[in-house]
Amino acid sequence: MSDFTTDFWGYYIGAIALAGIVWCVWLLFSQRAFLKSSKAAPGGQVDDTGHVWDGDLRELNNPLPRWWMWMYLLSCVFALGYLVLYPGLGKVQGWLGWSSTGALAAQQDQLREQVQPLYARFEDMEIPAIADDAQAREIGQRLFLNNCAQCHGSDARGSKGFPNLADGDWLYGSSPDIIRESIAKGRHGIMPPFGEQLDSRAVGDVTQYVRSLSGLAADPIKAARGRADFRANCAACHGVEGKGNPLLGAPNLTDKVWLYGSSAAVIAETITKGRNNQMPAHEDVFTPQQIRLLTAYVWGLTRPAEEAK
Numbered sequence: 001m002s003d004f005t006t007d008f009w010g011y012y013i014g015a016i017a018l019a020g021i022v023w024c025v026w027l028l029f030s031q032r033a034f035l036k037s038s039k040a041a042p043g044g045q046v047d048d049t050g051h052v053w054d055g056d057l058r059e060l061n062n063p064l065p066r067w068w069m070w071m072y073l074l075s076c077v078f079a080l081g082y083l084v085l086y087p088g089l090g091k092v093q094g095w096l097g098w099s100s101t102g103a104l105a106a107q108q109d110q111l112r113e114q115v116q117p118l119y120a121r122f123e124d125m126e127i128p129a130i131a132d133d134a135q136a137r138e139i140g141q142r143l144f145l146n147n148c149a150q151c152h153g154s155d156a157r158g159s160k161g162f163p164n165l166a167d168g169d170w171l172y173g174s175s176p177d178i179i180r181e182s183i184a185k186g187r188h189g190i191m192p193p194f195g196e197q198l199d200s201r202a203v204g205d206v207t208q209y210v211r212s213l214s215g216l217a218a219d220p221i222k223a224a225r226g227r228a229d230f231r232a233n234c235a236a237c238h239g240v241e242g243k244g245n246p247l248l249g250a251p252n253l254t255d256k257v258w259l260y261g262s263s264a265a266v267i268a269e270t271i272t273k274g275r276n277n278q279m280p281a282h283e284d285v286f287t288p289q290q291i292r293l294l295t296a297y298v299w300g301l302t303r304p305a306e307e308a309k
């Protein structure tokens, strides 16, 4: 009930709930009065209402059984008691102070306590050791599939705009601390649009230069012209050599790994319109232990490749 911006709706709902119960009690007594006034006829004969259907089908007017009446009244009393104990009358919290949010939090706490021993084992372990642990990998993978796969793919290989986490190439860095930060705090990669500063010819030239950086087929004349524009506009973030800057999440443009694609059209689109890419923060979704296991899982995805190097 605390979701409403004015008190009005609290009173409105409370009034409807109470009026409903009063109405039920009134209904019972109004009918009793009616029944009394049309008592059973003497000689045990039951009075009838005077309604007749199909020629001889009479509607009788039997008095309500006592047990039924008491059940009815008891249910009204129960309803009142319930409204005293639990929230139901608009903003009134109820004596027990129960709330569905509180109940959920209690359940979650209980669940956390139950799984705590499972995570406790990894408390003092370094990330590489956790990544080596089969049980930790299993938990990490389940967390990943449930919370990360919708963006990064179930094999963590990503898709257009969603980085591949299994290729050993990182926007922000490969160390466990940085991966942990990406997961806990989220990331926001912003590439400003250059559609205003650069005319379409200049965009085409820079595009060719960017393609040449990773050895893709490029028009040498345009690429040579684009080089100056790149140094003036792009080097601040992507570096003079185009090797990127992990502090900004600016991708390395020389490594043949593409977040959006390597075609001239896609690169020109990035330059003209810019990019605004966000990874949501997860520190409120997970416990710190869960983030540790996820970090180890993601870090472990590419470690074999690193060791092989």
Ligand code: HEC
Residues within 6 Å of the ligand: 144, 147, 148, 149, 150, 151, 152, 161, 162, 163, 165, 169, 170, 171, 172, 173, 179, 182, 183, 187, 188, 189, 190, 249, 277, 278, 279, 280, 282, 294, 298
């Ligand atoms: C809503 C989509 C979405 C979800 C869900 C999501 N991510 Fe991301 N993630 C992204 C995007 C987009 C980026 C790239 C951000 C950027 O370009 O700056 C990213 C970046 C990352 C990075 C940094 C990659 C690098 O190259 O440095 C890591 C690590 C990561 N995500 C891990 C995870 C994990 C683990 C989860 C699950 C807990 C997760 N992500 C859930 C969209 C998502």
Ligand code: HEC
Residues within 6 Å of the ligand: 188, 189, 190, 191, 192, 194, 206, 207, 210, 230, 233, 234, 235, 236, 237, 238, 248, 249, 250, 251, 253, 257, 258, 259, 260, 261, 267, 270, 271, 275, 276, 277
């Ligand atoms: C303010 C910093 C900044 C500047 C200046 C900048 N970029 Fe970027 N650029 C980024 C970031 C950050 C991303 C990653 C966006 C994301 O995470 O989605 C990016 C992405 C890109 C991509 C996509 C790479 C891929 O893997 O698909 C290309 C291409 C690119 N920039 C080229 C350029 C060019 C060319 C210029 C100069 C005209 C330029 N950038 C200027 C920060 C910058």
